[in-house]
Amino acid sequence: MTLTLNDVLTFEIMESARVRTGKKFLDQRYVQWISVIEMPVENFVRKNEAVLSTAIGCGQDLELFKKFVQDIIESEASALMIALGRHIFQIPQEVIALAEEKNFVIIEIPWEVRFANIIEDVMKELNGIQYKDRERSEQVQQELLKLILKNSDINTISRFIQKQIGCPIMLIDRKGVMLDQNSHRQSFIDQWKFLMMRENSPIKSPSSVAMHDPMFSKFQIFEIDEQIIVQMPILQGLGDAQGYLIVMLPPHITINDFLTQYRINVLEHSSTTIALWLSRKNAIENTKMSLRSDFVQELAKGDIHNWNQANSRAKLLGYNLKVPYVCIVGFAENLKTLFQKRKHDYATFGNWLDNMIRYIEEEILYAAQSLKREVMLTYQEERLLIFLEISGDKGNVNPSDFLDLVERRLRNLIPEVVISWGISNPLNTLDGFHKSYENAKVALEIGRSKKESVTV
Numbered sequence: 001m002t003l004t005l006n007d008v009l010t011f012e013i014m015e016s017a018r019v020r021t022g023k024k025f026l027d028q029r030y031v032q033w034i035s036v037i038e039m040p041v042e043n044f045v046r047k048n049e050a051v052l053s054t055a056i057g058c059g060q061d062l063e064l065f066k067k068f069v070q071d072i073i074e075s076e077a078s079a080l081m082i083a084l085g086r087h088i089f090q091i092p093q094e095v096i097a098l099a100e101e102k103n104f105v106i107i108e109i110p111w112e113v114r115f116a117n118i119i120e121d122v123m124k125e126l127n128g129i130q131y132k133d134r135e136r137s138e139q140v141q142q143e144l145l146k147l148i149l150k151n152s153d154i155n156t157i158s159r160f161i162q163k164q165i166g167c168p169i170m171l172i173d174r175k176g177v178m179l180d181q182n183s184h185r186q187s188f189i190d191q192w193k194f195l196m197m198r199e200n201s202p203i204k205s206p207s208s209v210a211m212h213d214p215m216f217s218k219f220q221i222f223e224i225d226e227q228i229i230v231q232m233p234i235l236q237g238l239g240d241a242q243g244y245l246i247v248m249l250p251p252h253i254t255i256n257d258f259l260t261q262y263r264i265n266v267l268e269h270s271s272t273t274i275a276l277w278l279s280r281k282n283a284i285e286n287t288k289m290s291l292r293s294d295f296v297q298e299l300a301k302g303d304i305h306n307w308n309q310a311n312s313r314a315k316l317l318g319y320n321l322k323v324p325y326v327c328i329v330g331f332a333e334n335l336k337t338l339f340q341k342r343k344h345d346y347a348t349f350g351n352w353l354d355n356m357i358r359y360i361e362e363e364i365l366y367a368a369q370s371l372k373r374e375v376m377l378t379y380q381e382e383r384l385l386i387f388l389e390i391s392g393d394k395g396n397v398n399p400s401d402f403l404d405l406v407e408r409r410l411r412n413l414i415p416e417v418v419i420s421w422g423i424s425n426p427l428n429t430l431d432g433f434h435k436s437y438e439n440a441k442v443a444l445e446i447g448r449s450k451k452e453s454v455t456v
Contacts, residue, residue, distance in 0.1 A: 002260060003125055005029045005079055005105060008050065011121045013113060017081070021096055022105035029078045029105055030256065034122045036115050039064075041071035048256075050078045050122065052115045055088045062092055069095050073104045080104070081118070085111030130261060137265035140164050144273040154277060155182040161245075161270045165263050167253070170246040171234075171274060179243065191248075218268070221255055228255055232267055234275050242278055245271055292317050293378035300327070300378075300385055302434030310430055320374050323389045326399050327424040327436035329444045330384035332360070334418050359413055360384065367405040383444075384419075385437065390426055399423050420448050 006026040008014060019026070033049040039057040051072055058065040065088075072080050080099075082088060091106065099106045109118075147157050154171060158180035162169050171179040181189055220231040228249040233241040245267065249258055295313055304310045314321045335356060339349050357379050364386060368375035374389035388402055403421055410417060422444025424436035 003031045003122070003129060005031060005050070005107075007031075007125070008122060009107075011118075013117050013121055014109075016110050016113065018108040020091060020106045020108055021099040022079070022103055025103055025105060031078050031122065032126070032261075034119050034126075036119075037072075039068055041068065041075060043075075045072060045075035045077050047076040048078050049075070050081065052081045052083070052109075052118060054083045054086060058088065062094060065092060066095055066098055069098060069104075069106075073099070073102050078105065079107055081107045081109050083109045083111050083113070083115070133260070133262040133265065137262055137269060140266050141269040141273075144269055148273060148276050148280075154274075155180045157270075157273065157277060161266070164266050165247070167247055167249065167258065169270075170248065171243060172246060173243045174241055218264070219259070226251070230255070230258070232271050234271050234278065242282070243274065245274060288317070292319070292376070293380075295319070296376045296378040296385060296387065297380050299376075299387070299433040300437040302431065304430065307430050319376055320389075321430075323374055324391055324426050324428050325374075325376075325387040325433075325436075326390045326426050327433070327440040328384075328386040328388060328399060328403070329422045329437070329440040330386070330419045331382065331444060331448065332356075332384075332417055332419050333448075334416070338414075338416055356414065356417070357384075360410065360417075360419075363406055363409045363413065367402055367409065370405065371402060373402070383441075387433065387436075420444060422447060 004027050008031055009017060009019070009026065022029070030048045031050045033046055034052070035045070035049060036052045037045055038053060038055070045051055053068075055065065055068065058068055069080060082091065084090070091108065096106070098104075143160065144157070147160060158169060158171055168184070170184065173179060178184075178189065218232060222229055222231075230247040230249065232245045234243040234245060235241060247258075247267075249255065295317055298304050299310070304313075311321050335353060336349070338356075339352050361377060361379065361384075364377055364384070365375065368388065376387040378385050388399060390399065400423075407419070410419075422440040422442070424439035424443065427433060427436040
């Protein structure tokens with residue numbers, strides 16, 4: 001629900017008011033605030049604010065009056081209501097022309113009408129609207145919590161949010177990968193992928209649309225090819241964005257029409273709900289990653305001697321040991337140096353290192369997924385340990401091509417990092433995991449001793 005200038009003019013106290021400019025825009029101008037302002041305007045007027053004024057200080061100075069009205073217009077106020085009869089007896093024609101040119105609403109009010117009574121009636125209406133919107137949004141919050149308690153999937157949560165705000169949304173991780181693909185049509189998914197490829201990452205777009213309304217400060221709003229995108233971060237406990245809630249507005253909806261107080265409340269509740277869902281998902285993934293890491297480490301050290309046992313554990317962890325692998329060992333040469341440049345953003349080197357390794361591992365997994373290859377990896381003893389599928393029905397894969405893909409993606413994310421690599425010969429037996437790991441370590445150390453990155 002919204003309050004328009006047309007609604008305000010139906011109040012009994014506004015019976016004697018006279019609309020001088022912008023009559024055809026009365027239904028399009030929303031009133032979210034109301035205040036009394038005299039000169040100077042400066043930054044005291046908010047967007048969608050109805051401004052009451054006696055224009056004291058302008059006197060008979062036409063240029064000063066025009067400057068006063070121009071400042072109100074630039075503040076994106078809803079309207080200027082001027083009390084006539086003491087300081088201003090007639091609005092100059094030049095000011096009327098300025099307002100008409102800018103499609104701005106000016107309303108004349110008799111001096112006898114008290115500003116306090118107008119403010120009282122407007123605030124009573126606004127408070128009623130806000131109360132109803134708050135009740136509706138709280139009901140939505142309860143429904144979202146029920147979905148979490150029912151262990152609903154992210155697609156179900158996404159569809160529920162879309163229904164509440166009447167507009168398609170999209171949930172993505174911090175790299176822009178869509179989390180709720182099953183809740184969208186293929187055309188919508190293709191549109192997002194196209195934007196991601198062309199813009200690299202719209203979520204980092206610098207071309208934010210300037211918004212003066214403080215209610216919009218929670219959102220990043222930008223435009224790509226006349227497509228307005230509203231973005232809200234999904235925050236972790238420490239304030240880091242672990243994903244984003246994206247709204248791609250239909251062409252017929254403006255940002256002012258869309259971001260009502262009700263929708264803002266719903267999006268805030270939705271962001272909190274999705275953060276809970278992601279936290280639970282991340283906790284499960286972290287447990288899986290720990291088990292997978294232990295398994296890969298045991299393979300590399302030769303601690304597993306029974307093929308059936310190894311194969312059984314691999315299946316539970318989502319790995320396939322029946323394809324040929326090659327071992328790759330990597331060492332990040334300059335992480336401590338990079339930390340010294342950025343340590344003001346992190347509490348300890350350990351916290352920063354955990355984030356860096358997580359980013360590198362994500363890019364390794366993404367590269368393997370792009371090449372449609374099985375991959376097993378862990379980080380132990382300051383080294384990245386990777387077992388990469390290299391051949392089979394899907395064709396041969398050169399490990400160097402895989403590492404080139406990883407390096408290209410890392411240059412976009414952390415361009416200063418330098419990683420040396422050691423690569424072993426292919427393996428095809430259970431014992432081969434340990435032998436190939438040892439060979440890869442030797443190759444890495446030989447390359448490092450020559451102060452070169454090993455890609456042999």
